[in-house]
Amino acid sequence: MGNSVKIGVFITVLFRCYICQAQSDSITKLPDSHFKLKLSSNSSVIYPGISTGIEIPVHYIKEPELIRKSEKRAFFKTRFVSANLSWYHHPEFHDNLYFTVEWIMRRIRSGGFTSEFSGGPGYSRTYLAGTTYTVNESGDISVIKNAGYNYALVTIGGGLGYDFSVKRKIPVSVFSKINMLSMFPYNSTIYFRPVLEIGIRYAPVCANGIRRKGSVLYPK
Amino acid sequence: MKIIYFTILLLLLSGCQKEVITFSTKASDVFYVENAGASMRVLVEGNTASNTFILVIHGGPGAGSFVYNTNYISQNLEDKCAMVYWDQRNAGASQGSANSNNLQLSQMVDDLTKVIKVLKYRYGQNMSLFLLGHSFGGLISAAFVTRSEDQIMIKGLINVDGSHNYPLNDSLTRQMLLTFGLRQGLYSKKAQKWEKIIQYCLRHTGNFTLEESQQLETYAIKAESYVDSIDKIDLIGTVLSHSITDKSPLTSILVNLLYSEDSDFNKELLVANYSGSLSAVTIPVLVLWGKYDFICPPALGEDFFYRISSKDKKMVISPVSGHNLILQDEKLFCYEVSAFVKKYK
Numbered sequence: 070m071g072n073s074v075k076i077g078v079f080i081t082v083l084f085r086c087y088i089c090q091a092q093s094d095s096i097t098k099l100p101d102s103h104f105k106l107k108l109s110s111n112s113s114v115i116y117p118g119i120s121t122g123i124e125i126p127v128h129y130i131k132e133p134e135l136i137r138k139s140e141k142r143a144f145f146k147t148r149f150v151s152a153n154l155s156w157y158h159h160p161e162f163h164d165n166l167y168f169t170v171e172w173i174m175r176r177i178r179s180g181g182f183t184s185e186f187s188g189g190p191g192y193s194r195t196y197l198a199g200t201t202y203t204v205n206e207s208g209d210i211s212v213i214k215n216a217g218y219n220y221a222l223v224t225i226g227g228g229l230g231y232d233f234s235v236k237r238k239i240p241v242s243v244f245s246k247i248n249m250l251s252m253f254p255y256n257s258t259i260y261f262r263p264v265l266e267i268g269i270r271y272a273p274v275c276a277n278g279i280r281r282k283g284s285v286l287y288p289k
Numbered sequence: 290m291k292i293i294y295f296t297i298l299l300l301l302l303s304g305c306q307k308e309v310i311t312f313s314t315k316a317s318d319v320f321y322v323e324n325a326g327a328s329m330r331v332l333v334e335g336n337t338a339s340n341t342f343i344l345v346i347h348g349g350p351g352a353g354s355f356v357y358n359t360n361y362i363s364q365n366l367e368d369k370c371a372m373v374y375w376d377q378r379n380a381g382a383s384q385g386s387a388n389s390n391n392l393q394l395s396q397m398v399d400d401l402t403k404v405i406k407v408l409k410y411r412y413g414q415n416m417s418l419f420l421l422g423h424s425f426g427g428l429i430s431a432a433f434v435t436r437s438e439d440q441i442m443i444k445g446l447i448n449v450d451g452s453h454n455y456p457l458n459d460s461l462t463r464q465m466l467l468t469f470g471l472r473q474g475l476y477s478k479k480a481q482k483w484e485k486i487i488q489y490c491l492r493h494t495g496n497f498t499l500e501e502s503q504q505l506e507t508y509a510i511k512a513e514s515y516v517d518s519i520d521k522i523d524l525i526g527t528v529l530s531h532s533i534t535d536k537s538p539l540t541s542i543l544v545n546l547l548y549s550e551d552s553d554f555n556k557e558l559l560v561a562n563y564s565g566s567l568s569a570v571t572i573p574v575l576v577l578w579g580k581y582d583f584i585c586p587p588a589l590g591e592d593f594f595y596r597i598s599s600k601d602k603k604m605v606i607s608p609v610s611g612h613n614l615i616l617q618d619e620k621l622f623c624y625e626v627s628a629f630v631k632k633y634k
Binding site for chain 2: 115159160161162163195197198199200201202203204210212213216218219220237254255256257258260261262263265
């Protein structure tokens with residue numbers, strides 16, 4: 070082992086604690102198994118829909134939050150990657166089944182209230198809400214089964230919620246969120262669709278695969 | 290849980306395209322006709338048991354058919370016959386992907402032919418079918434009825450403020466704006482606004498470009514709002530107020546309208562002219578026009594009326610209407626259409 074390597078190992082051991090401490094205070098990777106499952110209604114005004122998904126945490130940042138002039142509490146900025154399968158039903162127009170991958174930026178207050186913004190690409194398959202006929206050159210008429218279109222999709226959204234794991238140690242959060250879907254090429258242009266999600270998120274396992282008694286997802 | 294959810298989802302998806310054909314006095318069937326990259330929504334509403342159908346060819350291009358489906362028409366026309374609200378390609382609730390290359394007049398006439406074939410396939414080959422073209426829909430219906438092989442598919446034509454000749458339409462709009470502006474507009478409360486319109490018309494005298502044509506249309510819309518004698522209507526309000534009952538896809542209606550209004554298709558329309566071939570029209574025709582229609586002036590209706598060869602023809606002018614007679618004078622509209630359909634079905 071060369072001298073430079075020995076010095077390197079010595080310095081690493083010497084500063085190991087400082088490095089670890091620094092990470093736990095500012096940026097820490099959450100265990101991969103701290104994923105969350107999501108189930109929500111996915112309506113657009115009066116039309117029904119449903120959305121399911123999984124959120125995988127990428128990292129969180131703990132930051133001080135100014136409560137009063139001299140009082141500070143910690144809050145968390147978390148980042149997730151999520152995969153969602155969603156559907157809505159617009160009678161006489163179409164059913165839309167779409168898959169999205171989103172980057173979520175979520176802020177969790179010390180009291181448990183959350184706010185978030187998200188965005189990402191996706192794929193949409195629509196199914197026309199009515200029998201669809203086609204007429205060939207000879208004038209013969211036939212019905213097209215599962216008529217509809219494939220679209221590229223981009224979604225952006227924002228919402229509010231409450232995370233019960235912060236105060237009550239229940240691994241569940243509730244949320245409401247408005248997403249704006251943009252689908253293209255829709256008749257050679259872009260189709261916009263606002264949808265409102267109201268649902269719950271649930272974290273089924275912790276780092277070792279078993280939920281610890283009284284464990285919290287966001288360390289203080 | 291997930292298995293149950295996906296099973297329900299699959300059932301819903303398979304159920305939403307089930308063929309529904311209703312013969313009753315209060316039918317409401319929705320189906321789609323796919324043609325050349327567009328799936329066009331067709332709503333059949335009213336008395337399908339009467340075996341009499343009126344196919345509405347809406348204005349625009351791109352305006353959609355939702356605006357015509359009013360409560361008054363439901364109560365006073367749909368009890369006697371079935372109204373067929375067809376959303377043309379790139380309009381209303383019609384859907385598709387990259388299909389801009391097919392946004393052409395000849396394609397739309399082909400679409401209309403196929404919609405009629407599907408209608409007859411669903412409700413019977415012996416149905417009494419009438420076409421009702423409004424504004425831009427008047428151009429599509431003119432293109433359709435001047436083809437003898439297509440004319441025999443229908444019992445009659447109703448032309449409401451329709452444009453069969455765009456170059457003539459622009460000239461007549463300019464002429465009407467100028468004449469009305471100089472005789473009445475300058476002496477009204479809106480004199481300053483009329484002055485601007487008159488100056489524009491004096492500077493632009495003919496052979497109109499697309500920009501000039503669009504500017505004339507903009508002034509025609511404004512002029513209609515300056516005339517006190519016209520029953521004012523709120524088109525956007527009408528669509529919004531019915532959006533829940535009609536299940537209107539509002540954003541689709543909006544993006545389709547914006548796209549169609551701004552598309553290159555309008556360059557093709559600038560020179561569209563069917564005056565020369567109208568003599569081929571021999572079926573019964575009803576022409577309804579608004580006295581204060583600056584967008585498609587009454588003189589355009591007269592050109593249409595006198596050129597067709599039909600022996601059974603009638604022209605009625607509404608004294609309280611502008612370009613949207615169907616909504617501005619619903620009583621006259623329903624009365625005249627009912628009488629026409631009853632006579633020739």
